[in-house]
Amino acid sequence: MTLTDGVNIAFGIAGVIAQVVVVWLLLSWLFGVRVPLITRTHAFHFAFIAATIAMLGSLTYSDILGFEPCKLCWIQRILMYPQVLILGMALWGKHKGSNALIDVSIVLSLIGAAVAAYQSLMQLGIISEGACAADAVSCAQVFVKEFGYITIPFLSFVTFLLIALLVHHKKRHG
Numbered sequence: 001m002t003l004t005d006g007v008n009i010a011f012g013i014a015g016v017i018a019q020v021v022v023v024w025l026l027l028s029w030l031f032g033v034r035v036p037l038i039t040r041t042h043a044f045h046f047a048f049i050a051a052t053i054a055m056l057g058s059l060t061y062s063d064i065l066g067f068e069p070c071k072l073c074w075i076q077r078i079l080m081y082p083q084v085l086i087l088g089m090a091l092w093g094k095h096k097g098s099n100a101l102i103d104v105s106i107v108l109s110l111i112g113a114a115v116a117a118y119q120s121l122m123q124l125g126i127i128s129e130g131a132c133a134a135d136a137v138s139c140a141q142v143f144v145k146e147f148g149y150i151t152i153p154f155l156s157f158v159t160f161l162l163i164a165l166l167v168h169h170k171k172r173h174g
Contacts, residue, residue, distance in 0.1 A: 022162050116153045
């Protein structure tokens with residue numbers, strides 16, 4: 001097994017776990033099901049961990065494994081990396097629990113999820129590459145396809161949704 005295979009499997013498993021949590025949080029939000037105390041108490045912690053793993057994962061793929069990011073990947077990085085700082089400040093800074101930080105995190109996450117969904121649809125051939133095809137790295141190029149469907153933009157999409165739902169949940173339930 002190569003380093004790339006190991007990284008892909010690790011992120012693939014993390015992606016499946018994140019998908020389960022996203023579905024669970026969506027169902028609890030839509031149907032008013034109370035979530036366990038650990039989620040209510042540590043939602044910011046989990047969101048911070050997710051953002052940190054996403055940041056380190058993207059750096060691993062580009063700087064260690066040598067996958068050059070495309071234009072849409074850079075946009076997703078621009079929307080994800082500040083979340084580590086924003087969520088860290090919401091956890092430990094003088095603005096601890098700030099609604100402004102929570103709102104910024106939700107907005108960044110929803111925009112990031114939209115960009116990641118767009119790129120995922122592009123990789124599936126549902127949406128045309130358009131201007132991305134002219135770049136050095138095509139936005140439709142698939143570097144990773146773990147478990148038959150988990151790609152880098154799909155991981156990004158799930159992570160952005162996870163962060164948005166966790167932060168929203170914390171804002172609603174304190």
